[in-house]
Amino acid sequence: MFSSSFISTLAMLFNFSLRNIVRYRRRNFFLFAAIAVAVGGTTLSNALIRGWQVDMLETAVSGLTGHIKLQAPGFADDPSLQNAFSSLTPISLGDNVPILGFAQRINIPAVISSERETRGVALVGVDPANEGISLYRDFVIEGEDLGGPEDGRLLIGRALAETLQTRVGRRVVVIMEGADGKSRERGYRIAGVFDAPMKISEELLVFTGLEAMQAALGNTQLRTPITELSLVLQAEEDRGVAQRELAAQHPQLVVKDWREMQPQVAEIVDLVDATMAIWFFLIMSALTFGLVNTLIATVMQRTRELGMLRALGMNQRLLLIQVVMECVGIMVVGVIAGLLLGIAMVFGLGDGIDLSAFSESVEAFGMSTVLKPVLTLEDLLLFGGLSVLVGVFASYFPARRALKISPLMAMSR
């Protein structure tokens, strides 16, 4: 369809456009600056928003949720050992869906009392060795960590310790529902007090050894009862496949992914993409005014030159191609400058923005207190590419002007 001479004509037009862009660089300097600010600013804000999104997702998943969680069907309505299931090890999803790790737990409501105060908490029996996939790994512990699944002591949060007015080494009483459905009361010694990134985990979570907890709750028909298995994949995108596979392997259990378990977070994560798109759209709309303005001017200023090209016998199609090429070229230069500017700003932020002044609200949004911008190549390419598309769109107006140029205009003196 394209003869080689047509392609070499395009090459010539490209060369021509490039030189025009260089020629008018001073005149268009502020247009480049405007494009660079638009693209650079969008890149920065996108990186921040993306950073927020990644952070929220990580926080959501690294709670006790994981990418995927398995529970017995009745557990949601009656969170007790009556709705436990037997340990599922080993777990495999085949080579195509690599697993980062999984943890089996007993997680039931309980009441914890010191000699002074009483609170409702979630008592979680864990094997600390398997909790590298959860928020457990981020704990800063005063006193001792749990020694293993057989450790019958407690690890409680800093905030809870303060409320209960207790500390490492002291004893507390825990009331929980045993395997037989009856309440039982048991004394525990506090092995350690943990500081967690979020205050709510410090208030709500109390950990003990899984095996010790199984023993404390009494016998069920199950040999090694657990109430949940939480699993983290190497790639979050695999969660759909993994969910289906696990559901097939364990039809007696409820298999949910993190989006179902944390719908608020999932919704915010989705809103983020929309926010980025709206932000970009508005910025680019504003830019389009300036862009179209300058592009029309570049055509108007060169009316005679373009008229001459027509007089020499260049047809309108080639003239249009030339105008569009030039507009897109201007955009590309500005976009590259903008992307570099954006990348520079992101690196300038380096370790992220300290949001500790907003600690309460960032926690409510499920974020940690340092917002680290995240630059992905896909975002850069996507928004860079879309910006260039804006250039194509904007070139419509100067192109329309160029169509009105008659060869006679070359004759003006």
Added chain:
Amino acid sequence: MTDSEQNSSTTAPVVACQGVQRIYQQDTVPVYALRGADLTINAGEFVSLAGPSGSGKSTLLNVIGGLDGFDAGSVVVGGVDLGGLNAAELAEMRLRNVGFVFQAYNLIPVLTARENVEFILQLQGTPNQERRERADAALQRLGLGDLGDRRPGELSGGQQQRVAIARAIVTEPVLLLADEPTANLDSKTTEELLGLLRDLNPQQGMTIVTATHDPIVMGYTSRQVAMLDGEIHQDSASAD
């Protein structure tokens, strides 16, 4: 009045205009730029179109070059009847048959002299190697052999106009149209340039039509046509 020309020529005329009218609407008033001009130009002629401002000489030149349309009459250039052509066909006609030289040179400022000359060959789809050779040859012929890499801004007015002529002749058009080509030049440069044009004329059998006020230019041409009020007023060929 052009019968003698047609008869004396063995080949078909390069330009044949008959009863050409061009009417512009200025506001609602029609302005007659051409009121029925008849002109026939044969191969190898070097014709000057003279006349005061508004006489229609530029309009006639533009019509012959296919830059402007006309409202009545017929115009045939190089055997092609321009009357029935659309914009794209006119562009193609200009590209193949006509070379232009403008008063304001109209070189592309961002391209070098050689690239300016090559540009039009590129539009014609000439292969790279040949394009380069022909462009160099054209520049050589106009005495610009060593200035091919300069940009228009780095050339004097006379040099720029010579580049423009090189650009016009490189495609070997049947007709070269020049609209006030020397108006921006001093008299010495004008003489040099006209000498070059006159040399082109017999060498290549190039037919040249130039619109001008300048008596020096008319002195170089082989045939002088004077226009007045949109009509041919005097023609040295028919006066002979």
Added chain:
Amino acid sequence: MIRLAWRNLQRNAARTWLTAGGIGFSVLLVSFAMSLQSGSYEIMIDAATRYFTGHAQISEKSYIDQPRLDRTLQNVQALQTELSAIEGLTVFPRVQAFAVVSMEEKSLGGMVVGVDFDAERQHLDIYDNVIEGDVPRQADQAMIGVSMARNLGAAVGDELVVLGSGKQGAVAAAIFVISGIVETGQTALDRTLVFAPIGGVAEAFYLHDEAHMLLLMVDDLSQLNAIAAQIEPLLSERLTLQTWQQLMPLIEQSIEMDKAGGYLFFSLLLILVTFAVVNTFVMVLYERTREFGLFMALGMRPWQVIGQVQFEALLLSSLGVALGLGLSYPLISYLTSVGIPLDQMGGEEAIQQMQMGAMDRIYPKATLTSLATAPLVMMIGTQLAALVSTVRVRGINPVTALRAE
């Protein structure tokens, strides 16, 4: 001079309208977004405070960090009567105590909140979310959160045993019949809350004319600080008054964060539009070099040329601002009366997450700041843009300028 400036602007009408359009677009966007922000902040504050917390609370100072049962306000009735005399203020007491809530064999940790239902219901929205049954009518009735009901397997009509430690360490016990179940949308509340009439709770925990907090609701939120100042001198040393800003730092910080994000967006937008305007003037100067040269050849001074362009800039930005405000103001006014429904925009879960309670529409609010910021920035920006691009006329040599293309 106006006429000359206007003619010059008209000379390139497309450019003038595009530049004014760019200014107008940014003014429209920024003034609308800022109005939306200030409107949504107000409604956020309103919805959040009306939900459960109130506009302000009075409590014992040490209760704030360590909410212990014995840290109470004394002589509550007298204080309540005294405060109620203040115009535009409503006061109601609450007692709260942590306790073990049991039903049959199941026990959970819960927070028992004793409230004056008749009073609170008129002012707070949480009671609109009773999904089953009704609020307690009698002293031995209670309403619990939906998660607690599920965890206990409890339904309306069931009996709950509440066991805690009362004042001075005595065992506090009470039996409540569940009259209703409430779904607040916040898991932490739904898991732990037990609402019961204040009289019954106070009695069970051995509290006499005592409360843990007095909730304050004002008729007009903007009067809150004035009313708070009126109250302060009435309070004893041991007591403190916290307004919603201190009670719900989340809301205030969310607003600050949102503002910060907004500022980033606005400044980005305004900077880029200003740059585009600078570029317009740079082009104008290039095109009119010859004209300016002519003016100067005729004896015009450079500053007169600059002044002329400044005037054109003023006209241009005024046009843009008029365009932007002309569109945004009616839009804001319209939406201020109608409101923007949130449920159609999705994000309900996100709103619940933010403790927004009963917030279903937001109403933009036009303030001087929201309407004037963008026009001011754009007008100053345009003048500077024109200045930056025309200072060069001082260097114009009339002779070379006249020859310029």
